[in-house]
Amino acid sequence: MLNIVKLISILLIIIFLCNYIISRRKKNFVNRKGLLGRFKQRFKNINIRRKRITEEFTNSLLLDPDKNIPLGTWYSENELREKADIHRARLSKFGKSKMNGEMLFVGPKGGIYKISEDGKKKYV
Secondary structure (H helix, E strand, O other): OHHHHHHHHHHHHHHHHHHHHHHHHHHHHHHOOOHHHHHHHHHHHHHHHHHHHHHHHHHHHHHOOOOEEOOOOOOOHHHHHHHHHHHHHHHHHHOEEEEOOEEEEEOOOOOEEEEOOOOOEEEO
């Protein structure tokens, strides 16, 4: 009789230990991010990198008036406004700015001109 009680108590202890170990594994599995969570995190990181790259590009354009600012019909309205603002800032700071491959200058009275092929000023 005593052996049966010992055997039952050992079995109960083993069952409780197994349940404890299984429940711990389930908690760890539930705490892990699923595929959707990992995708969201990766997507956010890509957007953050893209923003940082565009900000660096914008800052480099602001610092060098000889860099070309390309304009095209495929740009969104916000992008076009941002590029126009960069162009105006460079004109006011440096007195010149290159846009769509043409160098534009600020005249002595404040007008904006470009130099034609024959060397004459052509006001825009």
